[in-house]
Every structure is written in structure tokens, then in C-alpha cells.
Amino acid sequence: MELTTAFLNLLFFAILPYVALFTFFLVTIQRYRSQKFTYSSLSSQMLENQDHFWGLVPFHYGILTVLGGHIIAFLLPAQVLLWNRALPRLYITEFVMLIGGVLTVVGLLNLIIRRVRYSKVRRVTSLPDWILYGLLANQVVTGLLVALLYPWGSSWFAATAAPYLWSIVKLNPDLAYVSAVPFLVKLHVVNAWLVIGFFPFTRLVHILVVPNPYLWRKPQVVRWNWNRNDIRNTN
Amino acid sequence: MDVRSQISMVFHLDKCIGCHTCSIACKNIWTDRPGAEYMWWNNVETKPGTGYPTAWEDQEKYKGGWELRDGKLGLKSTGKRRTITNIFHHPHQPSMDDYYEPWTYDYQNLFNAPEGPDQPTAIPISMVTGEYLDIEAGPNWDDDLGGSPVYAENDPNLDGLTPEQREQLSAVERLVFFYFPRICNHCLNPGCVAACPSGALYKRGEDGIVLLDQNRCRAWRSCIAACPYKKVFYNWSTGKSEKCILCFPRIETGQAPACFHSCVGRIRYLGVLLYDAEQIESVAKRPDEELIDAHRDMVLDPFDPAVIEAALANGVHESVIDSAQKSPVYKYVKTWKIALPPHIEFRTLPMLFYVPPMSPVMASREGETVDHISDNLFHDIDESRVPMQFLANLFGAGHEAKVRYALRKQKAVRWYRRAITVGDVDMETAMRMLTEADCTVEEAEAIYKLTSLCTFDDRFVIPPAHREEAIQMLEDPMEHKQSVGFGFVARPRRGM
Numbered sequence: 001m002e003l004t005t006a007f008l009n010l011l012f013f014a015i016l017p018y019v020a021l022f023t024f025f026l027v028t029i030q031r032y033r034s035q036k037f038t039y040s041s042l043s044s045q046m047l048e049n050q051d052h053f054w055g056l057v058p059f060h061y062g063i064l065t066v067l068g069g070h071i072i073a074f075l076l077p078a079q080v081l082l083w084n085r086a087l088p089r090l091y092i093t094e095f096v097m098l099i100g101g102v103l104t105v106v107g108l109l110n111l112i113i114r115r116v117r118y119s120k121v122r123r124v125t126s127l128p129d130w131i132l133y134g135l136l137a138n139q140v141v142t143g144l145l146v147a148l149l150y151p152w153g154s155s156w157f158a159a160t161a162a163p164y165l166w167s168i169v170k171l172n173p174d175l176a177y178v179s180a181v182p183f184l185v186k187l188h189v190v191n192a193w194l195v196i197g198f199f200p201f202t203r204l205v206h207i208l209v210v211p212n213p214y215l216w217r218k219p220q221v222v223r224w225n226w227n228r229n230d231i232r233n234t235n
Numbered sequence: 236m237d238v239r240s241q242i243s244m245v246f247h248l249d250k251c252i253g254c255h256t257c258s259i260a261c262k263n264i265w266t267d268r269p270g271a272e273y274m275w276w277n278n279v280e281t282k283p284g285t286g287y288p289t290a291w292e293d294q295e296k297y298k299g300g301w302e303l304r305d306g307k308l309g310l311k312s313t314g315k316r317r318t319i320t321n322i323f324h325h326p327h328q329p330s331m332d333d334y335y336e337p338w339t340y341d342y343q344n345l346f347n348a349p350e351g352p353d354q355p356t357a358i359p360i361s362m363v364t365g366e367y368l369d370i371e372a373g374p375n376w377d378d379d380l381g382g383s384p385v386y387a388e389n390d391p392n393l394d395g396l397t398p399e400q401r402e403q404l405s406a407v408e409r410l411v412f413f414y415f416p417r418i419c420n421h422c423l424n425p426g427c428v429a430a431c432p433s434g435a436l437y438k439r440g441e442d443g444i445v446l447l448d449q450n451r452c453r454a455w456r457s458c459i460a461a462c463p464y465k466k467v468f469y470n471w472s473t474g475k476s477e478k479c480i481l482c483f484p485r486i487e488t489g490q491a492p493a494c495f496h497s498c499v500g501r502i503r504y505l506g507v508l509l510y511d512a513e514q515i516e517s518v519a520k521r522p523d524e525e526l527i528d529a530h531r532d533m534v535l536d537p538f539d540p541a542v543i544e545a546a547l548a549n550g551v552h553e554s555v556i557d558s559a560q561k562s563p564v565y566k567y568v569k570t571w572k573i574a575l576p577p578h579i580e581f582r583t584l585p586m587l588f589y590v591p592p593m594s595p596v597m598a599s600r601e602g603e604t605v606d607h608i609s610d611n612l613f614h615d616i617d618e619s620r621v622p623m624q625f626l627a628n629l630f631g632a633g634h635e636a637k638v639r640y641a642l643r644k645q646k647a648v649r650w651y652r653r654a655i656t657v658g659d660v661d662m663e664t665a666m667r668m669l670t671e672a673d674c675t676v677e678e679a680e681a682i683y684k685l686t687s688l689c690t691f692d693d694r695f696v697i698p699p700a701h702r703e704e705a706i707q708m709l710e711d712p713m714e715h716k717q718s719v720g721f722g723f724v725a726r727p728r729r730g731m
């Protein structure tokens with residue numbers, strides 16, 4: 001029994017992460033290089049314009065908040081712990097993250113309903129889309145439950161998950177923290193690795209091509225196929 | 236002076252017979268694909284009418300084009316910051332209902348239907364879902380004002396018309412309409428380009444054609460809202476936007492674009508205009524009533540030695556300058572001033588110009604066509620069935636002067652030619668009309684020739700593209716020998 005647990009822990013928290021990360025980097029880069037055309041958010045707003053708002057907007061703002069929280073706690077665990085020391089600040093952090101989680105769940109639910117409900121939108125929903133919706137639903141629901149059942153996640157994430165994640169990054173997986181967490185949290189972690197591994201096979205790649213030079217560039221874009229002056233001046 | 240060349244166009248509305256050949260030519264070449272079925276890069280609208288997509292001119296609804304905010308030029312739909320917040324859900328994006336749901340027919344049913352008391356029919360099926368469809372509207376549902384007065388009554392250009400004028404427009408036996416063929420205007424200050432968060436849209440430096448880089452488009456959809464003419468479309472299947480490419484592969488090989496080439500009424504003219512790119516921003520900021528003149532002033536005289544020198548210094552090829560000198564567009568827009576930009580108040584500086592239609596104006600004279608007893612020889616222009624204000628809303632940013640000028644000149648040319656060929660009006664009156672319309676005899680002859688007797692080569696003066704130089708610059712052709720060839724070789728397959 002002990003052994004199986006140890007083996008499962010190894011499989012899900014040490015081997016799976018590397019498989020997922022390896023796939024993530026390899027396929028994302030390869031896909032960008034060979035199939036640039038497929039990098040798109042594949043918006044379906046033009047096929048259905050009303051429910052779109054109630055799904056896309058809460059989902060994106062929610063997930064950005066939650067994901068941002070995870071990343072900050074991963075990058076700056078010590079600072080997060082310090083920040084959380086004053087109770088009001090802890091409450092604020094938890095509250096904001098909870099709101100983010102609720103928005104995400106509500107948004108995702110609306111998205112899934114919309115996909116099922118409108119035949120035009122169903123027409124542009126692929127198998128990878130459905131798998132992705134399954135994974136994401138699992139991810140956000142477990143996440144929200146964890147937040148409700150095991151409070152002060154912003155603190156214990158910094159104290160347990162962050163060291164675990166860093167140990168993965170340092171190629172020296174330390175399973176001590178993660179094997180001790182409740183089952184629900186484990187599920188959340190394993191599912192996260194699945195999402196990362198599946199990422200390059202889905203429309204999620206649009207996250208990597210969000211516009212950034214836009215805010216700085218000049219409004220008009222002109223492309224010259226060739227510079228005739230250069231050609232003339234070669235002789 | 237930053238001289239650039241632009242392939243520009245004139246559509247002579249008096250000659251359009253509304254046959255839609257242009258639309259079909261375009262559809263068969265470019266938009267006969269999954270996801271593009273609903274797109275009409277070229278479409279022909281009946282005016283008055285709401286057009287395609289429905290009421291596209293209503294910028295209260297779609298927020299297309301530019302506006303001046305405290306002297307600064309900004310997109311109506313999206314400031315830079317708002318582009319980022321609109322990225323999840325664009326509040327001004329038209330949906331398929333604003334265009335129409337494309338359909339085909341279940342022809343199999345004609346053969347397979349079980350025996351019954353009724354004749355089997357080919358039932359319409361949606362080209363999106365494949366399900367049976369109840370057709371409610373199409374891209375051209377109000378052709379020739381057919382169907383219902385709802386379309387004509389809701390034309391946004393009726394703004395500013397009195398109720399009597401509106402009523403007159405649709406009065407029985409006085410009903411009037413004309414056709415308004417539309418393609419992308421390949422603007423100098425395109426809203427779509429400025430709105431694209433990914434920088435996928437661009438204007439080609441060499442000939443000013445506005446294109447959309449399919450590999451860089453990420454379906455943020457800002458362009459669709461930002462184009463006030465609604466000439467950027469979203470391909471729901473590939474997840475990329477698309478637009479009229481002015482048949483650049485044809486232009487580069489010296490052929491007229493498909494819609495131009497096939498035009499039955501020969502209403503279409505294409506040629507080079509040289510313009511001063513430095514002025515784009517300042518012109519786009521002018522008040523409405525000055526826009527047409529300022530836009531016209533940007534277009535440079537291709538015979539002026541200073542312009543030629545600046546053009547050469549800027550890398551414009553001699554052959555392109557030569558084309559600019561022969562350009563029919565230059566004559567209509569600049570020399571004769573009878574071609575006007577559509578809705579220049581959107582401030583994208585369109586490079587497709589329209590000669591406003593005369594026929595419905597002339598046809599207002601019932602019975603005796605040669606009646607001109609009035610002292611004001613142009614009286615029937617102002618008493619025309621199409622109220623001047625309506626044309627002015629379309630082609631004059633709401634101001635009648637430029638439209639009236641164009642119509643008067645056209646009418647004078649007609650009288651002059653009538654005096655020569657038919658002889659039932661006297662030459663003296665015709666000459667007086669010419670003078671009043673600011674037109675000389677030579678000019679009248681030239682307008683008459685280019686309007687009525689124009690050959691293919693008069694209408695389309697296409698500059699050589701000098702693609703050979705471009706290819707040498709970009710890559711070595713030998714590298715592609717026995718391989719895949721140039722360009723976009725993968726199938727445009729939708730992403731996962």
C-alpha cells in the first residue's frame with residue numbers, strides 16, 4: 001500500500017510534470033514554426049453575439065485574476081507570506097481570488113452552455129475543444145472547492161506549492177509537500193499538469209500570441225515588398 | 236513631400252445597370268470557400284436601402300471609422316486601451332444575423348422524396364450548420380427596392396431630409412433608385428489597419444493595396460468594427476479575417492481585378508494616383524466641409540517636374556509615373572472633379588471614387604425631355620426625384636456643393652453632346668451651360684469620350700508591378716527549384 005502510494009506520487013507529481021512540460025515546449029514551438037496559420041483565438045462571436053458576452057468576459061477576467069495570483073505566489077512566495085501577515089490584507093487577497101474563481105466558474109459554465117445550445121457554435125467546436133472544456137471545468141471547480149474547504153490558500157500555496165513547483169523547475173522534484181496535501185488539492189495539481197501538456201494541441205495557444213506591440217506602435221502599418229532605391233543603387 | 240503611388244478606382248454610377256456580374260466574378264474566384272460563403276467582397280446595393288451588412292452606414296451602431304476628439308484623431312470603436320479590454324468580447328462586432336446565414340438547397344430531395352401528394356421541393360439548408368433553414372433575408376434582399384419599403388425607409392443617408400422628401404422618394408410612379416456597387420476602398424488612412432492589435436493588416440507601400448496577413452491574424456476582430464464600410468469579414472471556419480485584395484495577383488500580372496474586368500456596364504476605372512503621404516494625418520483631421528478638397532489636394536500632379544523628381548527619389552518606378560500620367564482616375568477625380576469619395580466623413584480617406592448618378596435626376600422630367608425654359612438651366616437637378624441632400628449625405632459629407640458641381644458638369648456635357656448628335660437643343664444654350672458648369676469644350680469632349688467610348692485600355696491603366704525585382708530582393712528563386720514554389724503553400728486549415 002505504502003509502495004503504491006509512493007509510486008503514484010512519483011508518477012503524478014514527478015514524471016507527469018516533466019512529460020507535460022516537455023510536450024508543452026516542444027509542440028508549441030514546433031506548431032508555431034510549421035503551422036503559424038493555426039495560431040488564432042478562433043473567436044465564434046460572429047456566430048452568436050449575445051451569450052458570448054456573459055461567457056467570455058467573466059471567464060477571462062476571472063481566470064486572469066486567479067492565474068495571476070498563482071503566478072505571483074509561485075514567483076514571490078516569501079513576499080506573499082509577508083503581505084498576508086496582516087489579517088486585513090490576507091482577507092483582501094483571499095476575497096479577490098475567490099471572486100476571480102467564482103467569475104471563472106460562472107463564465108466557463110456559460111461558455112459550455114452556449115456551445116451546446118447554439119448549433120452554429122457547435123459547428124465550430126472540435127473534439128479538442130470538448131476535451132479542453134472538460135479539463136478546464138475540472139480545474140476551476142476543484143480550485144474553487146479547495147478555496148472554500150481549505151481556507152487561506154494564498155498563504156499555504158506559498159508555503160507548500162511554491163517550493164514543490166520550484167523543485168520541479170530545479171530538476172530535483174521534492175514530493176514531501178505535495179504528498180501531504182488533501183486529495184482535492186492533489187486532483188487540482190494533476191489536472192493542472194494535464195492542461196499544460198494538452199495546451200499546444202488546443203486553441204489555448206492564443207494566450208501566447210496576445211498582442212503586445214500594439215500599444216506602442218504607430219496606428220498605420222505599411223509594408224514594402226522591396227526597396228527600389230536599394231535595387232537601383234547597386235550599380 | 237513623401238510621394239507614394241496608389242492604385243485607385245472610379246465607379247461611374249450612371250452606368251451601373253445593377254446586374255451583379257461583378258459580385259459573382261468575385262465570389263467565384265475568392266469567397267467560394269467554407270467560412271467565406273457569406274462574404275461579398277464586392278456587392279451591389281440598391282439606394283435608398285440599408286445595404287449589406289444591414290445599415291452599415293449607421294456608425295452609431297457599428298462605430299466604424301475615425302472621429303475627432305479634442306483635435307485628436309481616434310478610432311470610433313476602440314481607443315488603444317479599449318482594444319485590449321474589447322478583446323474578449325467586441326461590443327460593436329456585427330454578427331452573422333447582420334449579414335445573413337448562407338444557404339444552399341437540398342437538391343437530393345427532388346430525387347429521394349417519398350411519393351406523396353405534393354411536388355417535392357429543394358429545401359434550403361444552412362451552409363453553416365447543414366440544417367434546414369427558414370430564409371429570412373439575404374445579402375441583396377431589397378434589390379431594385381423589391382420586397383418591402385422597410386429597407387429603403389431605413390437608409391441612414393435619409394438623415395436631414397424633410398418628411399415630404401422622404402415620402403416623395405417612395406411615392407407610387409415616382410419611385411426612384413440607383414445602384415451602389417462597393418468594394419474595399421483601399422483607404423489612405425484605413426481604420427482596419429490602425430485597429431489591428433496584431434499588426435496583421437497593412438498597406439502595401441508600392442501600390443497602396445490594403446491586405447491582411449493570414450499568418451498573423453489572431454481573430455481579435457477589431458478590424459471588422461473599425462472599417463466603416465464593413466469590408467473586412469470574419470471567416471468563421473478558419474478563424475481569420477479576410478478582405479478584398481483588389482485581385483493583386485491579377486494586378487501584378489497586368490490584368491484588371493475580376494470585378495472590373497467583368498463589369499457589364501463598364502462603369503469601372505482603375506489607375507494610379509500619386510499622393511503626398513506626409514499629409515495623411517493633417518487631411519484626415521480637417522472639418523467635414525473641407526475634407527473633399529483637402530483629400531483632392533493630396534493627390535499630386537504627375538506632370539509636375541517637382542512631383543516627378545520627388546517620386547523618383549522615393550523609389551517610384553518611371554513606369555508607374557507614366558501610368559499615373561495616363562490614369563483615368565486622375566482625370567475624373569482631379570482634373571474634372573466629378574468623382575467623389577463615398578462617406579469621406581468617416582475619415583479613412585477612401586481611394587475609390589464615385590461619379591454621382593445623373594439618370595434619376597434627369598428622369599424627373601416627365602414627358603417633354605427637352606424642356607429648359609427656366610432661366611436656371613440646372614433647375615431640374617435641384618428638383619430631382621433623388622433629393623440632393625441624399626446624394627450629399629453619400630458623397631459630400633452632408634454638403635451639397637461638390638455633388639451639385641459634379642451633376643451640373645455632367646448635365647452640361649450631355650446637353651452639349653445632344654446639341655451635336657441629336658440637334659434638338661441649340662448649341663448656344665449648350666455652350667452657356669458648359670460655361671456655367673465650369674467646363675470647356677475640350678473637357679466636355681474628353682469626359683464624353685472616357686465615359687461613353689472608353690476601351691478596355693482607357694479604363695484600366697495598370698502599372699507594371701516589377702515583381703521580378705521584389706523576388707530577387709527577398710529570396711533566391713533557385714532555392715525553390717524542384718520544391719514547393721513561393722508563397723503560402725499550406726492548406727488554410729482551422730487551428731485546433
Ligand code: SF4
Nearest residue numbers: 251254255257498500
Ligand atoms: S458588373 Fe458593373 S454594371 Fe453590373 S452591377 Fe457590377 S458594377 Fe454595376
